[in-house]
Amino acid sequence: MLSLPGPLPQGGNGTGDATGWTYARSGVDRGETSRALAGLLRAARSRPPAAHGRPIHAPGHYAGLLRIGRETIAVTTDTVGTKVLLAEELGRWEEVGEDIVGVNVNDLASVGARTAGLVDVILCERPRVREFAAIGRGLGRGLRRAECALLGGETAVVPAIVRGTDLGGTAVGFFPGRRRPVTGARIRPGDVLLGIPSDGLHANGFTLVRRLLQEGGVDLGRPRPGGRGPAGRELLRPTRIYTRASDAVADDPGVHGLAHLSGGGVRNLIRLHRKSRFVLGTWPEPPGVFRWVQSLGPISDQEMFQTFNMGVGFVVVVARARLEAVRRRLSAVGARDAVVIGHVERGDGVELPAWGLRYQGYS
Amino acid sequence: MLSLPGPLPQGGNGTGDATGWTYARSGVDRGETSRALAGLLRAARSRPPAAHGRPIHAPGHYAGLLRIGRETIAVTTDTVGTKVLLAEELGRWEEVGEDIVGVNVNDLASVGARTAGLVDVILCERPRVREFAAIGRGLGRGLRRAECALLGGETAVVPAIVRGTDLGGTAVGFFPGRRRPVTGARIRPGDVLLGIPSDGLHANGFTLVRRLLQEGGVDLGRPRPGGRGPAGRELLRPTRIYTRASDAVADDPGVHGLAHLSGGGVRNLIRLHRKSRFVLGTWPEPPGVFRWVQSLGPISDQEMFQTFNMGVGFVVVVARARLEAVRRRLSAVGARDAVVIGHVERGDGVELPAWGLRYQGYS
Numbered sequence: 060m061l062s063l064p065g066p067l068p069q070g071g072n073g074t075g076d077a078t079g080w081t082y083a084r085s086g087v088d089r090g091e092t093s094r095a096l097a098g099l100l101r102a103a104r105s106r107p108p109a110a111h112g113r114p115i116h117a118p119g120h121y122a123g124l125l126r127i128g129r130e131t132i133a134v135t136t137d138t139v140g141t142k143v144l145l146a147e148e149l150g151r152w153e154e155v156g157e158d159i160v161g162v163n164v165n166d167l168a169s170v171g172a173r174t175a176g177l178v179d180v181i182l183c184e185r186p187r188v189r190e191f192a193a194i195g196r197g198l199g200r201g202l203r204r205a206e207c208a209l210l211g212g213e214t215a216v217v218p219a220i221v222r223g224t225d226l227g228g229t230a231v232g233f234f235p236g237r238r239r240p241v242t243g244a245r246i247r248p249g250d251v252l253l254g255i256p257s258d259g260l261h262a263n264g265f266t267l268v269r270r271l272l273q274e275g276g277v278d279l280g281r282p283r284p285g286g287r288g289p290a291g292r293e294l295l296r297p298t299r300i301y302t303r304a305s306d307a308v309a310d311d312p313g314v315h316g317l318a319h320l321s322g323g324g325v326r327n328l329i330r331l332h333r334k335s336r337f338v339l340g341t342w343p344e345p346p347g348v349f350r351w352v353q354s355l356g357p358i359s360d361q362e363m364f365q366t367f368n369m370g371v372g373f374v375v376v377v378a379r380a381r382l383e384a385v386r387r388r389l390s391a392v393g394a395r396d397a398v399v400i401g402h403v404e405r406g407d408g409v410e411l412p413a414w415g416l417r418y419q420g421y422s
Numbered sequence: 423m424l425s426l427p428g429p430l431p432q433g434g435n436g437t438g439d440a441t442g443w444t445y446a447r448s449g450v451d452r453g454e455t456s457r458a459l460a461g462l463l464r465a466a467r468s469r470p471p472a473a474h475g476r477p478i479h480a481p482g483h484y485a486g487l488l489r490i491g492r493e494t495i496a497v498t499t500d501t502v503g504t505k506v507l508l509a510e511e512l513g514r515w516e517e518v519g520e521d522i523v524g525v526n527v528n529d530l531a532s533v534g535a536r537t538a539g540l541v542d543v544i545l546c547e548r549p550r551v552r553e554f555a556a557i558g559r560g561l562g563r564g565l566r567r568a569e570c571a572l573l574g575g576e577t578a579v580v581p582a583i584v585r586g587t588d589l590g591g592t593a594v595g596f597f598p599g600r601r602r603p604v605t606g607a608r609i610r611p612g613d614v615l616l617g618i619p620s621d622g623l624h625a626n627g628f629t630l631v632r633r634l635l636q637e638g639g640v641d642l643g644r645p646r647p648g649g650r651g652p653a654g655r656e657l658l659r660p661t662r663i664y665t666r667a668s669d670a671v672a673d674d675p676g677v678h679g680l681a682h683l684s685g686g687g688v689r690n691l692i693r694l695h696r697k698s699r700f701v702l703g704t705w706p707e708p709p710g711v712f713r714w715v716q717s718l719g720p721i722s723d724q725e726m727f728q729t730f731n732m733g734v735g736f737v738v739v740v741a742r743a744r745l746e747a748v749r750r751r752l753s754a755v756g757a758r759d760a761v762v763i764g765h766v767e768r769g770d771g772v773e774l775p776a777w778g779l780r781y782q783g784y785s
Contacts, residue, residue: 095549096577102558103519103542103572105565110598112538114571123573125539127596130491134594136541136576144582156466175475176488178499178592179466180543186458195465202468208477209466210486213499213590214459219507219629225583227576229541229592231497233490235473266582 117242121166121319121330122232124240131234133172137162138180138227141265145294147223149279152190154295155226156197157204158262161298163230164205165319165373168301171241171309172232176210177202182217183224190224197297204300241309243316243331243376246403250315250376252328252337253385254400257372259348261298263322264366268294271355283351293348301373303392311388313381318374324365325409326418328374336406341399342413345370360414371400480605484529484682484693485595487603494597496535500525501543501590503685504628508657510586512642515553517658518589519560520567521625524661526593527568528682528736531664534604534672535595539573540565545588547581557589560660567663604672606679606694606739609766613678613739615691615700616748617763620735622711624661626685627729631657634718646714656711664736666755674751676744681737687728688772691737692784699769704762705776708733723777734763 115124115131122133139158146155164174179198181191202209207230234240260268272279279291286293301319308314316331328337345363349370353363363369375397377385382399389397408419478487478494485496502521509518527537542561544554565572570593597603623631635642642654649656664682671677679694691700708726712733716726726732738760740748745762752760771782 092549092577092579095551095554098551098555099544099558099561100572102555103561103565105562105570105572107537107565107569107571111536111569112571112596114539114573123539123541125571125573125594127495127538128493128598130493132490132495132594134539134541134573134592136543136574136592138543138545138576138578138580140578141580141582173474174470175490176477176486176497178486178497180499180501180590181462182501182545182588186455188458188461191458192461192465195462198462198466199468202466202470206470206474207468208470208475208488209463209468210477210488210497211499213501214455215501215503216455217501217504217588217629219504219632220585220588222583222585225545225580225588227543229497229499231488231495231594233475235491266580269582 115240117170117240121169122172124170131240133167133170133232133240134229135163135166136227136229137166138225139262141269142262143224143226144269145265145291149291149295151295152193153197154297156194157201157297159198159226159228160201160205160207161300162262162321163228164207164300164302165298165321167230167232168305168373169317169319171234171238171305171317173235173306174205174207174230174232174302176208177228177230178210179212179228181212181214181224181226182221184218184221186214186216194226201297201300205302238310241314241317245315246332246335246376247315248335248403248405249379250403251379251382251399252339252401252403253375253377253397254371255301255304255373255389255394255397257368257370258299259296259346260294261321261368261372263368267366268352271352275355277355283348285347286351299372304373304389304394307388307392308375308385311381311385313378314375314385315378316376320368320372320374324367324369325411326365328409329418329420331376333407336404337401337409338404339401339409339411341401342411343370343398343400361416364411364414364416365418374400376403478603480533480603484532485535487533494603496530496533496595496603497592498526498529499590499592500529501588502625504632505625506587506589507632508628508654512654512658514658515556516560517660519557520564520660522561522589522591523564523568523570524663525625525684526591527570527663527665528661528684530593530595531668531736532680532682534597534601534668534680536598536669537568537570537593537595537665539571540591540593541573542575542591544575544577545580545584547584547586549577549579553587564660564663568665601673604677604680608678609695609698609739610678611698611766611768612742613766614742614745614762615702615764615766616738616740616760617734618664618667618736618752618757618760620731620733621662622659622709623657624684624731624735626731630729631715634715638718640718646711648710649714662735667736667752667757670751670755671738671748674744674748676741677738677748678741679739683731683735683737686784687730687732688774689728689781689784691772692781694739696770699767700764700772701767702764702772702774704764705774706733706761706763724779727774727777727779728781737763739766
C-alpha cells in the first residue's frame with residue numbers, strides 16, 4: 060500500500076531472481092503506481108490559508124501531521140488490501156475486521172501519536188448480515204486493543220465497482236501534553252534497534268501469497284508443514300497492534316524513531332532517516348509461516364524482506380543509554396517480547412549481514 | 423451513502439409508485455444495508471479511556487466529533503460512489519476527482535467545522551497515468567475551493583477487488599476560536615430555511631441514473647432536451663463546495679442548523695432536529711436536469727426528493743432576526759444565490775406543500 064506524503068515504496072525492481080517470484084510478477088507494479096501517483100500529487104497541490112491549519116512536513120513518514128489551533132493531529136488512511144479475498148474464500152471476517160484498525164493505527168504509532176478515533180469504510184457487492192457482524196466484532200476488538208473510538212464510517216453497496224468486500228479506514232491521533240511527533244530526524248549512529256514481533260503476515264503481501272497458494276494447490280483447511288491449525292487461519296491472523304507500545308515510549312527523549320514494518324518490509328526503516336544505515340545484525344529467525352510462503356514461490360530472501368514483515372512488525376530506534384528504560388516501559392504494556400535486532404551506523408540503507416542483504420532507497 | 427454515527431438513510435420503503443422507478447428497484451436496498459450495519463455497530467462498540475480523547479455524541483449528524491486536548495475535531499468519510507462509472511464511460515476524471523473533496527468537506531460544513539485536511543483513497547484495477555493526473559487536477563481544484571490541505575492518501579492497485587476505479591476520502595475539520603459544533607439542537611419553530619443551490623446532481627443517485635440512461639439508450643454526447651452541452655458533461659458536474667458559506671456563518675448565534683442535502687435528499691433535514699417540522703414552502707423550481715432524469719423513469723416526485731438534491735445542496739437554518747445578516751455573510755463569500763426555501767414549525771418530518779409531499783423519519 061502506498062502512503063502519502065513522502066516517497067513511495069517501489070519494490071520488485073530487479074531484486075528478485077529470474078526464476079523466483081517477485082511482487083511485481085504477482086501483478087503489483089509499484090513503479091507504475093508511483094509514476095501515476097506522482098502526477099496526481101503534482102496536480103493536487105493546494106496551500107490553504109493558515110487559518111485552516113498548518114500541515115507539518117514530515118518527509119517519508121507514515122501519517123499526515125497538521126497543527127490545528129493548540130493541538131497537532133496525525134491522520135493516516137489505509138485498506139486491508141487483498142487479504143479480504145482470503146477472508147472471502149475462508150468465510151471468516153473477524154480477523155480482517157480487526158485489521159482495519161491495525162493497518163491504520165500502527166501508522167499513527169509510527170509518529171508517536173496517541174490513538175483517538177477511527178472511521179471505517181466498507182465497499183461491498185452486497186451487505187451480508189453475518190459477514191458484517193463478524194467484521195464488527197473484529198473492528199471492536201481492534202478498537203479496544205488500540206484504545207480508539209469509532210467516530211463514524213461509510214458503507215457503500217456498489218456491486219458495479221467492487222467484487223466481494225473491500226475494507227479500509229482512516230485513523231486520527233494526537234500528541235498529548237508536551238509530546239512532539241517522533242519523525243526519525245534525531246536518529247544517530249550508535250542508536251539501538253528494538254524490534255517487537257509480528258503476529259504472522261499481518262495484511263501485507265497477499266496478492267503474491269494468494270497467487271502462490273493457487274498455483275501450489277494448497278489446502279488451506281490443513282496445517283502447513285510444521286504448522287498448527289489450518290494454514291488459512293494462520294494466514295488470516297490479524298495485524299498486531301502496537302499503539303500501547305508506542306504510546307508508552309513516545310515521550311522518552313531517547314526514542315528517536317518508530318517504524319511500522321508493513322508493505323515494503325525492512326525498507327520502511329529507510330523512510331525514518333536517509334542518512335543512517337540500519338544494520339539488522341541480530342534479526343530473529345523468521346517464523347515458520349514466512350519460510351513456508353517463501354518455499355511456495357520460490358521467493359528470494361531479498362524479495363521476502365521487502366514484501367513481508369519477516370517476524371518483526373514494529374521497530375523502536377532508541378539511544379543506547381535509554382535502552383533498558385525503554386524496554387521496561389514496553390514490558391509494562393505487554394511488549395515483553397521486544398528484542399534488539401540491530402543498530403544504526405553512519406551510511407545509508409538497510410543491511411541484514413547474516414542474510415547477505417542490502418537495500419538502498421525507498422523511492 | 424450511509425454515515426455513522428446516527429440513524430441511517432432508508433429511502434425506497436414503499437414510497438415509489440408501482441410502475442415507477444425507486445432507488446431500491448435500481449439495486450440499492452438501503453434497508454438491508456441498515457440492518458447489516460446495525461449489527462456491525464453493535465459488535466464494534468469500544469469505549470476508550472478519556473486520555474485518548476472524548477467522542478461527542480451528535481445524534482444523526484454528518485460528522486464524528488471528538489474532543490482531543492484543547493480542541494474539538496470533526497471527521498467525516500465518504501466515497502464518490504457509482505458516479506465514477508459515468509466518469510469511466512466518458513473518460514473524464516477531473517470532475518469526480520473534485521467530488522472526493524466535495525462529498526467529504528460538505529459534511530464537515532454541516533457541523534460548522536472549518537476544513538483542515540483531507541486524505542484520499544483510490545482503489546483501482548490499474549493506475550493509468552492520464553486518469554490519475556486528471557483526478558489530481560480535480561482534487562487540487564476541490565482542495566483550493568475548500569481551503570483544505572492534502573494530508574496523505576492511499577492508492578491500492580487491487581484488480582481482484584475493484585472494477586475500474588473507486589474514489590473516496592476522509593476529511594478532518596476543527597472549530598476555530600470559541601466556535602461550537604452546530605448540531606441542530608437549537609432549531610425552533612419560526613426559524614427560516616435558507617437554501618444554497620446545487621450544481622446539478624452532485625454525487626448522489628447515480629446507481630439509479632445509470633440504469634435509466636442504459637434502459638433509455640440515452641446518447642450522453644448530445645444535449646438532453648432543453649439542455650446545453652453534452653448530457654454526460656452536465657451529469658458529471660462536480661459537487662458544489664459549501665465550506666466557505668458554512669465557515670462564514672457558523673459563528674453566528676442565530677445559525678441553528680446546517681445541512682448538506684446529499685443521498686436522502688430533503689430527508690437529511692430530519693437528522694437535524696427530530697422534534698421540528700421542516701416546511702419547504704418556497705422550494706425553487708428544480709433545474710431541468712432533474713426533470714429530465716425523472717422523465718427517464720418515470721420516477722415519482724416522492725422518490726426524486728429523497729434521492730436527489732433537486733436543486734438545493736445546502737441548507738442554513740437561521741433565526742428570523744438574523745436572516746438578513748446571515749444572507750449578507752453568505753453573499754460576501756460567494757453564495758449570493760441563497761434563497762429562502764421554507765421555515766420550521768412545531769411537529770416533525772419534512773413537508774413540500776406545493777408538491778403534496780411529506781416525509782417522516784430518517785431511520
